[in-house]
Amino acid sequence: MGRIITFGTFDVFHVGHVNILKRAAELGEHLIVGVSSDELNYSKKNRYPIYSQSDRTTIISSLKFVNEVFIEESLEKKIEYIKEHKADILVMGDDWEGRFDWVKSACEVIYLPRTPSISTTEIIEIVKTI
Structure with a gap:
């Protein structure tokens, strides 16, 4: 047991995020x-999130099982964030399998299965067609 850290955009919040x-x-x-x-989201996806970082932070902070929230400014600072927050385990979705193994010198890395058949990108595309 210990301190767990994870990262994400968490735009158009859905049950997969929960x-x-x-x-x-x-x-x-x-x-x-x-x-x-x-x-950061714009640099990764060439589009801004639907919800602002302030709104997304408020949504994540409201969850009873989340203890701390911060803004991730750079993908390259993962190890710095892990050390700064004294994390023991980094958790990411299995769609990122292997892509964060480079931080294993700082903490354990666990990839969890994503909720099938749901993604923010798919939700946005469906809404665009309505």
Whole structure:
């Protein structure tokens, strides 16, 4: 048991987000969530999130199993964030399998299965067609 950290955009919040955050929280006693900044999201996906970083942070902070929330400004600072927040385990969705193994010198890395058949990108595409 220990301090768990995870990262994400958490835009258009859905049950898949709840599931992975809840399962991450169950791995320790303190869950820390890095929410991607609007600028970081733009650099990754070439679009801004639907909801602002302030709104996304408020949504994540409201979850009873989340203990701490901060804004992630840079993908390259993962190890710094892990050390700064004294995390023992990094949890990511299995769609990122192997892509965060480079932080194993700083903490354990666990990839959890995603909730099938739901993604923010799919939700946004469906809404665009309505």
